[in-house]
Amino acid sequence: MAFPLTESQLKIVNHVDGALLVIAGPGSGKTRVLTERIINLLHLNKKRILALTFSNKAAEEISERIEQNLTEDVFEDVFVGTIHSFCLDVVMNRGNLIGLPSGMxxxxxxxxxxxxxxxxxxxxxxxxxxxxxxxxxxxxxxxxxxxxxxxxxxxxxxxxxxxxxxxxxxxxxxxxxxxxxxxxxxRVLDFDDILFYAYRIFSERPQIASSYTRLYKYIFVDEAQDLNAAQYKVIRALCNGFPTL
CATH class of the missing domain: 1.10.10 (Arc Repressor Mutant, subunit A)
Structure with missing residues (x-):
């Protein structure tokens, strides 16, 4: 059984618009708070949410909790997945814009x-x-x-x-x-190509990055402190020009 949210956690959950950085130690409930904030935004009819995680386990945990609290049609307004799964989708669908072959x-x-x-x-x-x-x-x-x-x-x-x-x-x-x-x-990629080509797409074709930030009005990054340099560059390229205030 989950413990009630603290005052600080509730403040984060109820935050609506504008950039937000949450700093907390291991085991402090960061992923739960992120999930509760997504649910709160959806209850407020704030749709088109992208939630990026570092593991499939975290993505499944977030997805399951959202599904438990919302109807199926509302859940369709959220993309929850790992950074690599999101970037793979970008590369597969937009890779032709940087000269990649189709059907990779x-x-x-x-x-x-x-x-x-x-x-x-x-x-x-x-x-x-x-x-x-x-x-x-x-x-x-x-x-x-x-x-x-x-x-x-x-x-x-x-x-x-x-x-x-x-x-x-x-x-x-x-x-x-x-x-x-x-x-x-x-027509094949290796695992390291995923972030590399996604970064090229977003940096060489900034209009594509803009199309994703128009599609997703709220972008969450779980465990952001663990971003490596490549992941950080991809997210920066994706969010270039994204409103921060």
Missing amino acids: VLFESEADKMAILKRVFSEIPEVKNQFLGTSDKGKILKNCLSQISHYKQKFISPEVLMDSNNENEIKFARVFEAYNNMMLSQ
């Missing part, structure tokens, strides 16, 4: 990505040459995937590495670029 699918397993990288090293001449005289090819492939993931999480593209003064980075940029091109030719 998500590669989640390491084996699938490894298969693509092996093809890159076997079929792309300028990349294949980097394998010559190497005995431990498996280790090189794993290191390459790890490094590609690192750069994508930092939103560093092959084009940026090409401008480096470091010859090793320039060589790696060729592998990175060939891997990306092979992925796109197969």
Whole structure:
């Protein structure tokens, strides 16, 4: 059984318009307060709400509580999901605006990505040459995937590495670029592509970000203190120009 909300929590729940930052420690009920505020807004007929979480478990918890307190037609005015699920939806529906092919699918397993990288090293001449005289090819492939993931999480593209003064980075940029091109030719994404491409869509096509902030009048971010740099950049790009007062 849930305890009654405190005076401070009720103040947050009853806040309607304008930006709001809630700072509280672990176990203090931040997610519950966020959920209660969503329910309160919907009771006030304040619709079109986007609630972003860090885990599927938190998204399910918020969704279940909202469903328990509201009718199904009202619940349809809320999108609750992880940052990655929201961004994946953006990429799948708007990716063509930055040149991505339609009908893309998500590669989640390491084996699938490894298969693509092996093809890159076997079929792309300028990349294949980097394998010559190497005995431990498996280790090189794993290191390459790890490094590609690192750069994508930092939103560093092959084009940026090409401008480096470091010859090793320039060589790696060729592998990175060939891997990306092979992925796109197969119409597939890896997990790190989701935030990277969503950020590109929002930053390169700000009118798309504006269309989402017109669609969602209230945007919630659960556990915002745990945002990494990539997630923070995506949300900043999404909310650029969003009213804060």
